[in-house]
Amino acid sequence: MPENILNRLKDAVLKYDVESAVEAANEVIKTGFDPLEAIEQGLGDGLRIVGEKFEAGEIFLPELMIAAQAMKQSLAILKPALTEGTSIKALGRVVIGTVEGDIHDIGKTIVAAMLTASGFEVYDLGCDTPTSKFVDTVKDVEADIIGMSALLTTTMPKMTEVVNALNKAGLRDKVKVVVGGAPVSAAWAKEIKADAYAEDAIAAVNVAKKLLQ
Amino acid sequence: MIGFDTTSQLSSCHILDKEALDAIHHATLEVLEKTGVIVESDEALGILDEAGCTVDHRRHLALIPPHLVKEALTRKPKRITLNARKPKNDLKLDGSQMFLCTDGSGTHTIDLETGERRSSIKEDLAMSAKIADHIEAIGVYWPMITSQDMPAPARVLHDLETSIANTEKHVMFETTTTPDEARFQIEIAALAVGGKEELKRRPIISSCHCTIAPLKHDKGPTEAAIEFSRAGVPVYFLPMPQAGATGPITLAGSTVVGNAESLSGLVIIQMAAPGAPMLYSSEASNFDMKNLRWCAGSPECGLLTAVSSELARYYEMPSTSAGFSTDAKMPGAQACYEKAVTGTLPVFAGYDIVGGLGLLDACTLFTPEQLIIDAEIAGMLHQLAQGIEVNEETLAVDLIHKIGPGGNYLTEKHTLEHMRKEHFIPELADRHSYEAWKKAGSKTTVEAARKKAKEILKEHQPAPLEKDVQKEMGEIIRKAERQLIRNT
Ligand code: B1M
Numbered sequence: 001m002p003e004n005i006l007n008r009l010k011d012a013v014l015k016y017d018v019e020s021a022v023e024a025a026n027e028v029i030k031t032g033f034d035p036l037e038a039i040e041q042g043l044g045d046g047l048r049i050v051g052e053k054f055e056a057g058e059i060f061l062p063e064l065m066i067a068a069q070a071m072k073q074s075l076a077i078l079k080p081a082l083t084e085g086t087s088i089k090a091l092g093r094v095v096i097g098t099v100e101g102d103i104h105d106i107g108k109t110i111v112a113a114m115l116t117a118s119g120f121e122v123y124d125l126g127c128d129t130p131t132s133k134f135v136d137t138v139k140d141v142e143a144d145i146i147g148m149s150a151l152l153t154t155t156m157p158k159m160t161e162v163v164n165a166l167n168k169a170g171l172r173d174k175v176k177v178v179v180g181g182a183p184v185s186a187a188w189a190k191e192i193k194a195d196a197y198a199e200d201a202i203a204a205v206n207v208a209k210k211l212l213q
Numbered sequence: 214m215i216g217f218d219t220t221s222q223l224s225s226c227h228i229l230d231k232e233a234l235d236a237i238h239h240a241t242l243e244v245l246e247k248t249g250v251i252v253e254s255d256e257a258l259g260i261l262d263e264a265g266c267t268v269d270h271r272r273h274l275a276l277i278p279p280h281l282v283k284e285a286l287t288r289k290p291k292r293i294t295l296n297a298r299k300p301k302n303d304l305k306l307d308g309s310q311m312f313l314c315t316d317g318s319g320t321h322t323i324d325l326e327t328g329e330r331r332s333s334i335k336e337d338l339a340m341s342a343k344i345a346d347h348i349e350a351i352g353v354y355w356p357m358i359t360s361q362d363m364p365a366p367a368r369v370l371h372d373l374e375t376s377i378a379n380t381e382k383h384v385m386f387e388t389t390t391t392p393d394e395a396r397f398q399i400e401i402a403a404l405a406v407g408g409k410e411e412l413k414r415r416p417i418i419s420s421c422h423c424t425i426a427p428l429k430h431d432k433g434p435t436e437a438a439i440e441f442s443r444a445g446v447p448v449y450f451l452p453m454p455q456a457g458a459t460g461p462i463t464l465a466g467s468t469v470v471g472n473a474e475s476l477s478g479l480v481i482i483q484m485a486a487p488g489a490p491m492l493y494s495s496e497a498s499n500f501d502m503k504n505l506r507w508c509a510g511s512p513e514c515g516l517l518t519a520v521s522s523e524l525a526r527y528y529e530m531p532s533t534s535a536g537f538s539t540d541a542k543m544p545g546a547q548a549c550y551e552k553a554v555t556g557t558l559p560v561f562a563g564y565d566i567v568g569g570l571g572l573l574d575a576c577t578l579f580t581p582e583q584l585i586i587d588a589e590i591a592g593m594l595h596q597l598a599q600g601i602e603v604n605e606e607t608l609a610v611d612l613i614h615k616i617g618p619g620g621n622y623l624t625e626k627h628t629l630e631h632m633r634k635e636h637f638i639p640e641l642a643d644r645h646s647y648e649a650w651k652k653a654g655s656k657t658t659v660e661a662a663r664k665k666a667k668e669i670l671k672e673h674q675p676a677p678l679e680k681d682v683q684k685e686m687g688e689i690i691r692k693a694e695r696q697l698i699r700n701t
Binding site: 062101155157183188 | 507577
């Protein structure tokens with residue numbers, strides 16, 4: 001029976017079936033099965049395979065995103081049942097958003113989805129994100145990484161503003177800064193003293209993993 | 214000659230028949246009436262409310278009834294003229310000619326001297342304008358790259374001033390995101406023509422405003438568009454649904470989403486400034502599910518572009534389109550074949566303006582070499598679209614009779630009269646013998662284009678603006694810098 005439920009969770013993720021994942025998660029709660037095992041071995045295993053397939057170019061973005069959704073919705077059911085003191089082994093916490101004045105959010109959303117699918121706990125602030133919101137969220141969730149996206153040359157300076165504000169709030173040495181977006185470059189990342197630049201979503205995951213090693 | 218004659222165009226190739234266009238139109242009206250559009254600007258929302266739309270101010274949602282779309286369509290002019298600093302370069306958009314436009318607002322360039330890829334600066338922009346000014350086939354100049362060495366809030370003004378100063382052609386742009394910027398841009402353009410009234414009569418600038426797919430009008434750009442319309446500056450809305458991501462995966466569905474954005478923009482402008490000059494456009498494309506990229510060089514992009522011109526004709530509006538787009542990272546094979554494919558449909562579709570010349574890497578990278586190559590690709594495509602003219606003069610039976618079997622036509626008056634128009638004459642393509650090509654240095658097309666770019670820059674100097682106009686423009690920019698920087 002336990003084996004069975006783990007397989008059902010994993011299969012639901014692998015089949016991009018949000019409903020079945022939620023159904024299986026509810027059953028975990030009903031039967032008193034260990035939620036941590038369900039998360040890490042059932043859902044986690046499934047998502048890991050999906051992530052690998054995506055990186056290998058075998059599956060498409062909507063499949064990855066729906067798998068991540070299955071994970072997210074099941075987590076919402078399973079997390080409250082975790083015994084006090086246990087926490088899920090997320091790879092790390094990432095706060096991500098498009099900077100203020102910029103509404104380009106497609107690239108940022110994809111990066112967020114890839115990070116989620118790869119096992120990060122992601123807080124997506126959306127687009128046109130005020131500097132203060134970046135800083136407050138980093139503080140509130142004790143983020144390991146902050147990811148900023150800018151697609152306009154005129155909004156790139158907002159990234160500097162956020163870095164300065166992190167400094168001012170005494171948070172800069174607690175959080176790694178990653179930047180991306182079409183006009184952004186490695187040289188720009190260096191100029192504004194960010195920790196890294198990522199050219200696409202797959203690079204973003206690799207960079208994030210490396211920064212937290 | 215800057216316009217390409219399209220009256221004898223082979224076919225305006227048809228992707229959709231009347232029935233399909235009607236279906237798209239009706240689907241669009243249904244979406245506008247039942248789903249509606251989000252309009253972030255209170256000013257624009259107020260205009261729609263007053264005009265009779267059902268407006269939810271809290272959600273910024275406007276439901277637009279079909280009769281208002283119809284009313285807006287009757288208010289807008291069917292033909293417009295895009296004027297230029299030099300009147301000889303004025304462009305009459307009446308469906309009889311196609312004009313080429315440079316691609317614009319890129320962020321990077323490959324340095325002509327060092328070959329290094331880097332962020333663009335004001336000097337690069339001036340250089341691109343000079344080259345475009347020289348290339349006869351180009352009718353409209355869109356500031357190709359951004360002056361990133363200038364303070365961010367006033368960059369649009371530096372870009373406009375540099376463009377007007379370095380080309381005598383019409384300038385169209387896309388980066389205005391607030392009504393304040395628009396007001397300063399109107400001031401700058403008015404200086405070049407001798408006042409705001411004159412600018413209304415002879416708009417030497419026009420502005421493009423992006424909508425946010427699906428079905429959203431951004432606040433700043435929309436208010437800027439209203440500001441331009443009231444000053445008589447032609448505007449258009451540019452929807453960019455990406456099939457599969459921000460539009461339905463089906464090309465028809467994404468066409469409906471884009472058309473709903475265009476038509477709702479038309480309603481806003483025609484209610485704010487009845488009779489304001491407008492164009493119709495779309496830059497819908499598909500979303501690459503594997504590489505997570507907006508596709509600029511795909512066949513789907515070509516199809517969607519062609520359909521948009523058919524919709525423009527359906528609505529009797531002057532049309533402008535992207536085209537000649539590519540995902541390639543440098544001038545060369547991928548750039549040229551993708552540009553040839555994505556340029557073909559817009560050229561055959563009979564647009565008034567076809568853009569996209571000179572940028573690479575999904576509209577972000579400028580190289581002088583590719584600009585020169587693209588003008589040649591466009592010329593060849595236009596020649597194809599012309600087809601073959603058949604009449605007494607072109608059949609030339611009398612002449613054939615006169616020369617008889619075995620002669621040649623080289624020294625005939627008929628040859629002299631037709632040789633420049635009947636055949637396309639390439640400036641770059643190498644048609645020498647192998648030996649001659651080798652002797653001349655075995656140059657690739659890109660090398661030949663680079664040589665040409667350097668020659669143009671050495672020899673070509675567009676007529677400068679008058680000294681006091683230059684000075685006043687500088688003052689406006691400084692005033693704007695103070696004000697816009699304070700606002701940020
Ligand atoms: C951890 O942190 C990280 C790590 C990696 C990160 C990261 C963060 N963020 C991104 N990455 C990286 O990973 C992602 C996935 O692989 C990648 O993300 P990307 O975002 O690069 O890639 C996406 C998957 C696909 N790419 C895109 O979605 C962007 C494509 C282009 C064509 C584009 C689009 C689609 C749009 N636009 Co706009 N747009 C252009 C773009 C040209 C281009 N090729 O970039 C650009 C950026 N736009 C431009 C402009 C001018 C504008 N746009 C505007 C609006 C729009 C649309 C709404 C129509 C639409 C955006 C829809 C949306 N919801 O996002 C306006 C912006 C208003 C505003 N306040 O922001 C407006 C100002 C136009 C106007 N006047 O209305 C130009 C900027 C010019 C400049 N010099 O700055 C532009 C380069 C096009 C051009 N050549 O003119 C990587 O960069």
